[in-house]
Amino acid sequence: xxxxxxxxxxxxxxxxxxxxxxxxxxxxxxxxxxxxxxxxxxxxxxxxxxxxxxxxxxxxxxxxxxxxxxxxxxxxxxxxxxxxxxxxxxxxxxxxxxxxxxxxxxxxxxxxxxxxxxxxxxxxxxxxxxxxxxxxxxxxxxxxxxxxxxxxxxxxxxxxxxxxxxxxxxxxxxxxxxxxxxxxxxxxxxxxxxxxxxxxxxxxxxxxxxxxxxxxxxxxxxxxxxxxxxxxxxxxxxxxxxxxxxxxxxxxxxxxxxxxxxxxxxxxxxxxxxxxxxxxxxxxxxxxx
Amino acid sequence: xxxxxxxxxxxxxxxxxxxxxxxxxxxxxxxxxxxxxxxxxxxxxxxxxxxxxxxxxxxxxxxxxxxxxxxxxxxxxxxxxxxxxxxxxxxxxxxxxxxxxxxxxxxxxxxxxxxxxxxxxxxxxxxxxxxxxxxxxxxxxxxxxxxxxxxxxxxxxxxxxxxxxxxxxxxxxxxxxxxxxxxxxxxxxxxxxxxxxxxxxxxxxxxxxxxxxxxxxxxxxxxxxxxxxxxxxxxxxxxxxxxxxxxxxxx
Amino acid sequence: xxxxxxxxxxxxxxxxxxxxxxxxxxxxxxxxxxxxxxxxxxxxxxxxxxxxxxxxxxxxxxxxxxxxxxxxxxxxxxxxxxxxxxxxxxxxxxxxxxxxxxxxxxxxxxxxxxxxxxxxxxxxxxxxxxxxxxxxxxxxxxxxxxxxxxxxxxxxxxxxxxxxxxxxxxxxxxxxxxxxxxxxxxxxxxxxxxxxxxxxxxxxxxxxxxxxxxxxxxxxxxxxxxxxxxxxxxxxxxxxxxxxxxxxxxxxxxxxxxxxxxxxxxxxxxxxxxxxxxxxxxxxxxxxxxxxxxxxxxxxxxxxxxxxxxxxxxxxxxxxxxxxxxxxxxxxxxxxxxxxx
Numbered sequence: 001x002x003x004x005x006x007x008x009x010x011x012x013x014x015x016x017x018x019x020x021x022x023x024x025x026x027x028x029x030x031x032x033x034x035x036x037x038x039x040x041x042x043x044x045x046x047x048x049x050x051x052x053x054x055x056x057x058x059x060x061x062x063x064x065x066x067x068x069x070x071x072x073x074x075x076x077x078x079x080x081x082x083x084x085x086x087x088x089x090x091x092x093x094x095x096x097x098x099x100x101x102x103x104x105x106x107x108x109x110x111x112x113x114x115x116x117x118x119x120x121x122x123x124x125x126x127x128x129x130x131x132x133x134x135x136x137x138x139x140x141x142x143x144x145x146x147x148x149x150x151x152x153x154x155x156x157x158x159x160x161x162x163x164x165x166x167x168x169x170x171x172x173x174x175x176x177x178x179x180x181x182x183x184x185x186x187x188x189x190x191x192x193x194x195x196x197x198x199x200x201x202x203x204x205x206x207x208x209x210x211x212x213x214x215x216x217x218x219x220x221x222x223x224x225x226x227x228x229x230x231x232x233x234x235x236x237x238x239x240x241x242x243x244x245x246x247x248x249x250x251x252x253x254x255x256x257x258x259x260x261x262x263x264x265x266x267x268x269x270x271x272x273x274x275x276x277x278x279x280x281x282x283x284x285x286x287x288x289x
Numbered sequence: 290x291x292x293x294x295x296x297x298x299x300x301x302x303x304x305x306x307x308x309x310x311x312x313x314x315x316x317x318x319x320x321x322x323x324x325x326x327x328x329x330x331x332x333x334x335x336x337x338x339x340x341x342x343x344x345x346x347x348x349x350x351x352x353x354x355x356x357x358x359x360x361x362x363x364x365x366x367x368x369x370x371x372x373x374x375x376x377x378x379x380x381x382x383x384x385x386x387x388x389x390x391x392x393x394x395x396x397x398x399x400x401x402x403x404x405x406x407x408x409x410x411x412x413x414x415x416x417x418x419x420x421x422x423x424x425x426x427x428x429x430x431x432x433x434x435x436x437x438x439x440x441x442x443x444x445x446x447x448x449x450x451x452x453x454x455x456x457x458x459x460x461x462x463x464x465x466x467x468x469x470x471x472x473x474x475x476x477x478x479x480x481x482x483x484x485x486x487x488x489x490x491x492x493x494x495x496x497x498x499x500x501x502x503x504x505x506x507x508x509x510x511x512x513x514x515x516x517x518x519x520x521x522x523x524x525x526x527x528x529x530x531x532x533x534x535x536x537x538x539x540x
Numbered sequence: 541x542x543x544x545x546x547x548x549x550x551x552x553x554x555x556x557x558x559x560x561x562x563x564x565x566x567x568x569x570x571x572x573x574x575x576x577x578x579x580x581x582x583x584x585x586x587x588x589x590x591x592x593x594x595x596x597x598x599x600x601x602x603x604x605x606x607x608x609x610x611x612x613x614x615x616x617x618x619x620x621x622x623x624x625x626x627x628x629x630x631x632x633x634x635x636x637x638x639x640x641x642x643x644x645x646x647x648x649x650x651x652x653x654x655x656x657x658x659x660x661x662x663x664x665x666x667x668x669x670x671x672x673x674x675x676x677x678x679x680x681x682x683x684x685x686x687x688x689x690x691x692x693x694x695x696x697x698x699x700x701x702x703x704x705x706x707x708x709x710x711x712x713x714x715x716x717x718x719x720x721x722x723x724x725x726x727x728x729x730x731x732x733x734x735x736x737x738x739x740x741x742x743x744x745x746x747x748x749x750x751x752x753x754x755x756x757x758x759x760x761x762x763x764x765x766x767x768x769x770x771x772x773x774x775x776x777x778x779x780x781x782x783x784x785x786x787x788x789x790x791x792x793x794x795x796x797x798x799x800x801x802x803x804x805x806x807x808x809x810x811x812x813x814x815x816x817x818x819x820x821x822x823x824x825x826x827x828x829x830x831x832x833x834x835x836x837x838x839x840x841x842x843x844x845x846x847x848x849x850x851x852x853x854x855x856x857x858x859x860x861x862x863x864x865x866x867x868x869x870x871x872x873x874x875x876x877x878x879x880x881x
Binding site for chain 3: 039088093
């Protein structure tokens with residue numbers, strides 16, 4: 001077998017895994033802390049990518065587009081949390097209805113503004129080349145995505161273990177009632193987490209734009225994969241999203257390469273097997289009573 | 290043969306050893322009370338006996354039948370019933386509906402899927418008898434969350450009795466009650482027929498000594514002492530556990 | 541809340557009204573309305589089956605289409621060799637029941653979001669199988685259904701014939717569920733939803749009850765899927781996909797969780813709005829989405845809860861008793877109050 005092909009597959013799988021990690025981590029922490037399964041989270045990813053597309057069209061460079069998209073997603077996240085979601089706290093079924101409705105609305109808004117066809121972001125010029133090392137060709141952009149993903153992981157690790165906010169969130173995931181007992185401004189923490197999660201999802205969408213492209217209904221497809229990542233890794237932990245993302249990314253890419261007709265089945269089987277062995281996912285805490 | 294035999298049961302949560310080699314026996318008709326300071330593992334013993342928690346080691350037998358690996362619902366059919374320390378009812382249902390669920394558990398028609406439950410005469414009769422006996426008949430149409438705390442605690446006991454148990458586990462039946470409610474509950478417990486053996490966790494020493502004919506003292510997850518009330522009452526070390534060292538019994 | 545148990549009434553008036561509705565509706569519907577109503581009946585059965593496990597057993601599934609699609613594909617595949625409609629409907633129901641029993645037994649160890657994801661995964665695996673097994677199922681393109689419904693009095697080909705077939709199937713399913721939720725087993729299932737720990741302590745084998753109700757719901761969804769195959773003459777992998785599961789979930793929530801007829805009402809609402817909106821605009825999803833959001837913001841529970849509130853206000857009290865069979869008073873508001881952190 002061609003070693004070069006294999007390396008590129010691994011790299012692609014890793015890059016894909018990092019994108020899944022970026023979208024899943026928000027989903028996971030939002031669920032762990034606020035108890036919300038945000039079915040609109042997949043659309044955040046897609047909206048981010050489309051926003052970047054518009055910014056790029058205005059002649060800005062990739063980094064600016066990334067920044068603008070993330071900022072806009074954070075803002076959108078806060079607005080959704082503050083004006084809509086907070087009304088459904090404590091009622092899971094209303095949350096399902098609300099976030100499902102949001103996903104429908106946002107997907108159609110995308111269709112209105114950017115059209116229904118498949119589009120993609122151009123690879124940033126600085127990174128649009130390949131490095132050849134020992135006869136193996138590495139596409140630089142994918143390397144960069146993997147690097148960014150690792151940086152995000154380090155930042156999250158730092159936030160979780162070294163900051164007060166991180167400690168509060170960790171405590172909140174373990175025991176939601178405790179946070180309110182501590183007299184912490186929950187409103188602020190919830191809004192912040194939601195904004196941060198949305199921004200990271202948008203970041204994933206922008207970085208994924210040159211690799212995956214985007215279409216209006218993509219949010220639904222990516223949501224299913226990221227839900228798998230979250231459940232596989234365990235709810236409420238960035239570690240779970242990180243490891244789960246890489247696992248699903250790898251399985252998905254290798255599945256497509258070697259068993260194209262089974263790739264979907266394999267991902268779901270992977271999740272089912274993990275959950276049957278560990279009902280709370282790889283890093284999830286079991287809430288046994 | 291004793292009705293309930295707990296033999297060397299141990300239980301740990303992670304690194305925390307909650308029960309260490311606990312053994313106790315309950316004879317038919319006996320009123321056996323478990324006392325001990327907070328965190329002694331009393332409720333954990335109950336959960337291991339009822340099967341709601343699996344014991345790590347040791348064995349449990351009901352009337353000579355080993356039930357150690359048996360699921361909770363099978364233990365009920367052997368004559369075991371329990372109440373919970375924190376009120377644990379169907380709070381959005383009425384008192385009568387709570388009773389229906391409890392009584393149906395021992396009926397052969399509990400799996401039937403056609404005839405409406407409310408059409409079964411014997412269910413209505415059993416429910417009425419129990420509610421009248423425990424003075425809750427007039428409250429039957431009220432939702433449980435409309436009842437007073439004392440009434441809810443009583444309903445806890447009635448639900449457990451609905452399965453016609455031979456041995457009933459009561460976890461702090463008077464906790465949180467007013468003095469008047471406590472006195473009433475105590476006398477209700479005293480009047481219960483001797484066909485039912487009782488294993489009771491209780492903190493209130495007045496209640497303990499007015500119902501117990503055997504006492505087991507748990508301390509740090511181990512059986513510290515067991516014997517008839519006179520013996521326990523006179524034991525210096527028990528006083529030490531309770532009144533020395535700052536670990537006071539709470540009301 | 542488990543109904544007023546002292547009464548010995550069966551909801552015959554309700555059933556009679558529904559029967560009349562099914563019988564007479566075609567007289568007042570516009571021509572294209574009959575087809576829509578037929579689809580509504582089928583989706584109503586599907587939504588009611590999901591409403592049973594959601595509202596009466598507290599199991600939130602995002603993979604209920606697995607059973608619907610399995611039923612539909614059974615009719616499509618088996619219908620190539622077998623033509624007896626009763627046999628095909630029975631097989632479809634049995635296949636779905638079997639799938640539900642097996643998956644339920646495996647998945648009940650997980651709860652909450654994990655259970656939801658396992659059900660999703662299960663339906664997606666079936667979706668992928670139908671999608672990939674192209675030689676047998678036609679893959680993405682789907683396959684046509686060659687079996688023609690014939691209940692013993694000639695082939696049912698006309699629109700009105702299909703309408704009444706589905707209409708009576710719907711009535712049958714409704715009656716079955718109505719009986720079940722009032723039966724001992726139905727009450728026990730509801731008790732398990734309220735407080736599983738207590739039910740175990742009372743001596744119930746909660747697992748077997750949950751498995752039974754899940755299997756019943758799966759079977760009914762499979763039955764609905766089989767009817768859909770007859771109605772649509774065509775099946776595609778989408779019938780197994782999570783979007784259909786999500787839509788069914790929405791129908792249940794919009795119609796009213798914890799009621800029997802609510803999900804059916806939700807199905808009618810969903811399908812009628814979808815049909816009308818897509819007739820006027822390509823952005824029908826936007827319209828639906830906005831409606832969902834408004835629904836939550838109004839915070840008044842499902843359509844059934846609204847109807848009941850109106851009913852209770854307008855009718856004299858002696859007529860009300862019967863409706864009490866139909867469960868809770870303003871449960872949405874109750875839940876919100878209780879669970880708000």
